[in-house]
Amino acid sequence: MLRLSLLPFHRFPISSHFLNLSPKSTMAVSASFTTSSHSSKLLFRQLFEKESSTYTYLLADVSHPDKPALLIDPVDKTVDRDLSLVKELGLKLVYAMNTHVHADHVTGTGLIKSKLDGVKSVISRASKSKADHLIEAGDKIYFGDMFLEVRATPGHTLGCVTYVTGDGPNQPQPRMAFTGDALLIRGCGRTDFQGGSSDQLYESVHSQIFTLPKDTLIYPAHDYKGFTVSTVGEEMLYNPRLTKNKEGFEDIMKNLKLAYPKMIDIAVPANMVCGLQDLSERPAESVST
Numbered sequence: 697m698l699r700l701s702l703l704p705f706h707r708f709p710i711s712s713h714f715l716n717l718s719p720k721s722t723m724a725v726s727a728s729f730t731t732s733s734h735s736s737k738l739l740f741r742q743l744f745e746k747e748s749s750t751y752t753y754l755l756a757d758v759s760h761p762d763k764p765a766l767l768i769d770p771v772d773k774t775v776d777r778d779l780s781l782v783k784e785l786g787l788k789l790v791y792a793m794n795t796h797v798h799a800d801h802v803t804g805t806g807l808i809k810s811k812l813d814g815v816k817s818v819i820s821r822a823s824k825s826k827a828d829h830l831i832e833a834g835d836k837i838y839f840g841d842m843f844l845e846v847r848a849t850p851g852h853t854l855g856c857v858t859y860v861t862g863d864g865p866n867q868p869q870p871r872m873a874f875t876g877d878a879l880l881i882r883g884c885g886r887t888d889f890q891g892g893s894s895d896q897l898y899e900s901v902h903s904q905i906f907t908l909p910k911d912t913l914i915y916p917a918h919d920y921k922g923f924t925v926s927t928v929g930e931e932m933l934y935n936p937r938l939t940k941n942k943e944g945f946e947d948i949m950k951n952l953k954l955a956y957p958k959m960i961d962i963a964v965p966a967n968m969v970c971g972l973q974d975l976s977e978r979p980a981e982s983v984s985t
């Protein structure tokens with residue numbers, strides 16, 4: 697089991713709860729809050745890229761003196777916005793992570809590495825992509841006192857993972873699940889390319905996501921209808937695809953008739969090297985094997 701750990705543990709006093717949700721604009725939506733749980737405090741932002749309707753998530757342990765932070769599913773087009781925010785908030789970005797090899801946009805991880813020293817890219821080993829850290833189910837990714845737990849949720853692609861905030865006294869409550877394209881709000885990722893399988897996706901969601909506590913917050917990589925967040929309990933009741941039995945689900949997925957993502961031929965090869973293809977002078981520096 698890999699344990700990505702940045703800094704030694706550091707204990708700080710209880711901090712107050714703060715919630716701030718901004719309305720969706722034509723440019724970007726940013727929802728944020730900090731949660732406190734005993735001795736740690738999470739800063740959280742949900743950021744939006746409108747062309748691909750992608751959500752990027754910023755998480756940081758602001759109780760830690762270094763304010764270590766990570767970005768989940770950054771998009772190349774919004775890297776400057778995201779890095780400005782990181783700077784303004786005084787955070788130290790340590791990981792730029794992907795839930796999977798995206799087909800509809802180029803990841804921002806390569807660009808982020810070129811602009812900010814010390815940031816490490818993270819993706820699943822099962823994705824067969826290059827990155828500084830190749831993670832697997834059960835791994836824990838630490839940022840300060842907090843961590844994300846890795847759950848394998850293949851089906852949209854072979855290497856899809858869901859990152860779930862830790863279960864423990866110093867971890868955010870309720871838990872938060874960053875589901876990538878495995879589980880969308882009232883939907884799910886398509887299963888018709890990149891090793892997709894509706895049978896596998898059904899099993900992944902039911903065994904790895906629907907088994908989390910019902911109040912676990914669901915944060916997907918995309919939303920096409922204006923939703924920002926859901927819960928496990930809500931999706932177990934109202935998801936129009938995943939509330940069906942497996943046969944019914946497979947039938948729905950077979951008949952989605954979605955057009956191929958416009959960017960697929962550019963995005964997939966780029967994302968197989970975490971967006972580093974543009975940085976000709978700087979090949980992936982340390983690929984874990």
Ligand SMILES: N[C@@H](CCC(=O)N[C@@H](CSS)C(=O)NCC(=O)O)C(=O)O
Nearest residue numbers: 799800877883884885886954956957958
């Ligand atoms: N129109 C978009 C692509 C839309 C799309 O196919 N979205 C994917 C996730 S990104 S690969 C998906 O799984 N959608 C599921 C659904 O039910 O909508 C484009 O051209 O990029």
